[in-house]
Amino acid sequence: MNGLNTEAFTLLDQHILWSDMIGNILGLVALALGWRRSIWSWPVQFLSGLVLFGAFFGHLTGSAGKQVVVMAVAGYGWWQWNRRQGESADGHITPRFASWRERGAMIGAAAVGTVAVALLFKAYPTLSWDPWPDAYIFVGTIVAMYAQARGMVEFWFAWLLVDLVGVPLNFANGYAFSGFVYVIYGALVLWGMRDWWLRSRKDTRPVLEGAPA
DSSP states (O other), X not given: OGGGGSEEEEETTEEEEHHHHHHHHHHHHHHHHHHTTOTTHXXXXXXXXXXXXXXXXXXXXXHHHHHHHHHHHHHHHHHHHHHHTTSSTTSSOOOBOOOHHHHHHHHHHHHHHHHHHHHHHHHSGGGOSSHHHHHHHHHXXXXXXXXXXXXXXXXXXXXXXXXXXXXXXXXXXXXXHHHHHHHHHHHHHHHHHHHHHHHHHSOOSOOOTTOOO
């Protein structure tokens, strides 16, 4: 897997690694499939994590460990969407808005998780070059994936907040392709947010035969 960390090409004076390119293209595909509410979003997300894990394992332990968590959440999402398939007329899950209690729980978990992970990164500097923004992106990604697994429209808002930090951080750390992909993520997030928002507003309950229209 060491070959994944070799240079694929140079773009705008930025060195693009195979691992960075392949892993993030898969992540982009997974997000697009999530927009379409396809259950295949989760296997693709798992594969993205697996590629990045293989690239980081052995020399970037912290980054490899983060991909293990991403793969675990992808497995959880696959399980959740398998259970909920067929909710809507098109055979996919039905998006919904989170309750205020769920929103509060996710915001609280994101805040506490970011602080805890950042302190861990600071205690073990080899795990991260930028402890606080790295922790924010990592925890934000997990919260977004969890919300997606539960079919919550809020998962798009979580991804948008991750993007706001992820784009400059990736460029600053030399992961130019990740930075470019995060820009595309932003566009997909806005379209996906609109689509899920509108779908969550539709009444998907079947009309009883003979009931007044």
